[in-house]
Amino acid sequence: MAIKLYGPMVSTCAVRVMTCLHEKLVEYSLHPVDLLAGEHRQPAFLSKNPFGLAPVLEDGDLTLFESRAITGYLAEKYKDKGYDLIRHQNPKEAAFVKVWIEVESHHFNPLIHPIIYHYFVSPLLGKTPDQSIIDANVAQLGKVLDVYDTRLSSNKYLAGDFYSLADLHHLPYTHYLMKTPYADLIQSRPHVRAWWENVSSRPTFAKVSTNMKFE
Template sequence: MVLKFYAAPRSPPAQLVAITLHEKNIPFEFIEVNLLKGEHKLPGHLEKHPFGQVPVIDDDGFILYESNAIAQYLDEKYPSQGTKLIPTDFKKRALFNQAVFTETSSFSRYASPLAFEVLFISYFGGKTDPKKVEELTKNLTEKLDVYEQILSKQKYLAGNELTLADLQHIPFGTLLPQAGFNFTQNRPNVARWFNELSSRKSWQKVKEEFGLA
């Protein structure tokens, strides 16, 4: 049974799962969940995701939600297929986990609400709050200056090997310039790192399939 992938194309967490599926060369059936129509709150979807969000996978009856959990599950289920995204050495695994938590606490913590505030809030009947945008931009700027230091010493966030922690940055990293924040400017190592990530075939396929190009 082919894996079923329930998602919305414009959802950054869903895009991460799609990237992972392509990195791992995993066949899947994409089932769109229309958020604007409220399909994520219908009983059928709530049975799969009790919080009424996306993405969700159904892997031959095994239901899993939360994008990072899904991506890690896929890499661990298919360790020898496609790109290896999670190291097995315990020290490298610790550095990988450190990078995952860094992305959560120092990148998406600010990039996600910034993108929402500038790009998406109008879809929900709200207005952009300039003060909130200024504060989020300031906090993210400080964190990215630390990224620049880290990436001046190593190729990727967890060391010199690509991991899932790097790929986690692609969806929101792509949205930031659209939100008016060119986060790679004056950060040559961040620019080198993110340009490589955003050029990967997996992301190009996602953009094409989801109409993001």
């Protein structure tokens, strides 16, 4: 039975999962969810994720939500197929993948999320973006990216000299950041810039990023 993914094509979390599926050469069917119309709050969707958040993945009788949990599941289930995103044959390298997955989740995402939300999403909801929130998070994100720049000065990728799930998890939000006036957060840090140009050019991400357009 083919994997089913429920979520909008513009969703950062859905894109995270779609990119992983392409890296693992796994076929899936995408079932769009209209968040602006509130489809994620309807009983049909809430039966899949009681928190009402996209995406949701169905693999036979298994239903999963939370994008990082989904990518972890896919990377492990299909560890011998497609690109090895978790370095399962090298415990030391695998440990660094896990470290930088945690860094993205706890240090990077909480800061970049409100920037993207207020810049792109608030206007779609008829709200005025809160520039003070954007500015505060831009300042803090810059400090985090200084750490990244140091890390990437001696490693091609975040977990080492190999692309991994840790890099993949950064793709969707950074893609949107590069379309804002705050792209200099990436461009002004030479090692971060080189890393971004590398990871964002992967064909797997190109397949899904073309549809990442807020309209």
